[in-house]
Amino acid sequence: MSDAPLISAQSLVKRFGDFTAVDGIDVEVAPGESFGFLGPNGAGKTSTMRMIGCVSPVTDGSLRIFGMDPATDGRKIRARMGVVPQLDQLDKELTVEENLVIYGRYFDLTRKQARAKAAELLDFVQLTERADSKVDPLSGGQQRRVSIARSLINDPDLLLLDEPTTGLDPQARHVLWDRLYMLKERGATLVVTTHFMDEAEQLCDRLVVMDGGRIAAEGSPQGLISEHVRREVLEVRFGHGKNEEQVPKLEGVGGRIEVLPDRLLIYADDGDAALSELHRREVVPESSLVRRSSLEDVFLKLTGRTLVE
Template structure:
């Protein structure tokens, strides 16, 4: 097995709060990321994802535990590590006074790259991001999806070994998200290691080879998307709606229709290996849902099982 590019053992981060016990943001995380892997961190707001990303990005020191990035300790070799990373923040922080090409050129100069190299890379990255026609456009003239692609392109100026992406497609429409996914797939095919946080379960299933589900600073589960679904859910899920006023009342009568029943405000989820058969069993009991849907299990079902709440809070 190739040596891990990221290795964390019992990683912890806490903050002092005057007059109160220390706030523990990361509570003993242990994980490894292999070269060329696409690795995801999933969890609700406040779970410790962004804090972990900051420690991996060598911009926040750890409280205890071990952390190695590309074989180096980020607390002692921060500048060296940061020079080999690409970072895509949650909010685009492009320079609005510059056009798209200038944003790439100037960022390359920050890394000490020669001007001729920055010119070449700017052209290459504009092509990669499908923004050649917008090279002379100011940032404010770009759509949300274009700005996001430009931010990712900028993060690639220094040929990073690892690309850190914090919620890369938040706020984008479906078409823009799929274009961005395609660009990230291409990076992965080129051997770039991707580490991302996301609130979108379909995005995690599409992009991640492996992921961890984090809650309250601790790992709740780890594995590939398909492994987690097999381990923590059933093959299918039956969604039935009886009306928001009746769902809670009807739910006890659905026990036994599947392996597990989950009551949400707007619907009831019946976890089963045969959704159609579960629906037949429910209607045989004289219950007629307003709507019904049989679908395959997803990572969102895994998250509900592990934390009992939706990812988007």
């Protein structure tokens, strides 16, 4: 396997009229890596993915995929790529197998080759028994697995997944994670956008957090947690309207204190020791919880808690 990046972007820009959706980002994705784009709505994730997918032209900067330029080699790049869009684009009047076989024909597979590949992929996503079923009555999780199977029909070198588990229940999400993890173990290169922080922690070797079209942070999930927040979080509640008035009493407890309407978050290397210090100071909350810091804490610190419509 070559050490050259499968995706290389320098000063990548995407504008729509006067609006800049992607504002000069630098990204590299190595072969065999599972790479994530995180960010709130409007952060520029989907615009970036569409440029990588060779369906939206680059406004400015440089983008190379497999060493090729999407502007001139888009067809060659797409032939080596699999895409799982945010919304399933399956033909619901066809059977599961027919959806895969017809898609395989677009990649010049013979009907015999396409059927053999479809059977292999349906076994991989655990849907062999639904091969002759129409797509429409399948559950959301099953349809998502059909989309993943279809995206693999051409044995892609790169798989793009845009919000792969949006709208799925927890059981379906975990089944999908298992299949994607198996692909990762086989050496597949995955590029994922997601709103789910636990999903990013499960699937991504490395990721970027985007906000306002720019990259706010980059690293491994655990590396970002170590860099931007403490190891643990102590969550305490003092009652409605009483949280903020407690802050002066907590000076020096932990590394950072965040005041929320319903609770205080105290970021500390040792959450239990921080709680003991509160009790030593005779500051007794109505309730308390010590938990490990997560990627969600990093995400909210970097992008804020304001709801983005």
